Amino acid sequence: xxxxxxxxxxxxxxxxxxxxxxxxxxxxxxxxxxxxxxxxxxxxxxxxxxxxxxxxxxxxxxxxxxxxxxxxxxxxxxxxxxxxxxxxxxxxxxxxxxxxxxxxxxxxxxxxxxxxxxxxxxxxxxxxxxxxxxxxxxxxxxxxxxxxxxxxxxxxxxxxxxxxxxxxxxxxxxxxxxxxxxxxxxxxxx
Numbered sequence: 001x002x003x004x005x006x007x008x009x010x011x012x013x014x015x016x017x018x019x020x021x022x023x024x025x026x027x028x029x030x031x032x033x034x035x036x037x038x039x040x041x042x043x044x045x046x047x048x049x050x051x052x053x054x055x056x057x058x059x060x061x062x063x064x065x066x067x068x069x070x071x072x073x074x075x076x077x078x079x080x081x082x083x084x085x086x087x088x089x090x091x092x093x094x095x096x097x098x099x100x101x102x103x104x105x106x107x108x109x110x111x112x113x114x115x116x117x118x119x120x121x122x123x124x125x126x127x128x129x130x131x132x133x134x135x136x137x138x139x140x141x142x143x144x145x146x147x148x149x150x151x152x153x154x155x156x157x158x159x160x161x162x163x164x165x166x167x168x169x170x171x172x173x174x175x176x177x178x179x180x181x182x183x184x185x186x187x188x189x190x
Contacts, residue, residue, distance in 0.1 A: 003051050004103060007075045011126050012119045022120065025113040026103040031096040044083035044090040046106050050076055053100025056169060057092045068172040071097070071165065077127060097165060142175070150174050151184050 005019045014022065026049070031037065038044055040059060048055060050072045057070040057078055069092070072078035083090040087107060105113070114121050141150055151174055155162045161170065171181040 003074065004049065008123060011123045014117075014119060018117060018119075022113065022117055023103075025109045026105050029102050029104050031100050031102060033096055033099050035096045037094045037096070037102075038080075038090060039093045040091060041089050043087060044080045044092075045087065046104050047077060047079040047084055047110065048072065048094065049103040049105075050074055050078070051101045051103060053102070054097040054164065055094055055100060055102070056097050056173075057094050058172065059092050066172055067175070068169055071161065071169075071173065073161075073164075077131070081128075081131075097169065147174065147176055147180065148184050148187075151176070151181065152188070 002019070002023075004023065005014075008014060008019070008022070028051075031053075037048060037055070038046070052074060055072045055078050056068050057072075057080065058066045058068045061067045070078060078094060080090040080092045080094075083092075084107065114124070141153060145153060154170070154174060167181060167185075168178045171178045174181070176184075
């Protein structure tokens, strides 16, 4: 079964015919590792669903260092929601971490999709609720946990990220320097 259809079926029930119509609203893109999909300052016109691969969202902080705020692997969505919903310039960049196959939809096509397939309203509501809940958890962890606890928690919850994502990007996501992350990992190994 198509990975996107299998994903949708976890949330809503759709027929094969409906799925063919739903997927027609998306563009399929294959992107290379480190290819940028949107850059800070550009109008955020699209939302991305990862069929295969990994994307990340990041910004450049006041020290000129990339700060990763989000990853998206298979069956995850990524965009700058604030800028996408308002069709304004984004404060983030979105880039492929790996060679990736993604589905892309813009706001106008998404609105047409929702009108034609009301079940997709339920699907997107559920996806947004989960994303919001995950964001709330992450904020709490950033406030409550030491950097070491944060890494331990992250590596326990998402061990496949540790294997898959370059260490410097994990450090960026956890608001650590790559050097400090190396120290934490060395300490945990000993």
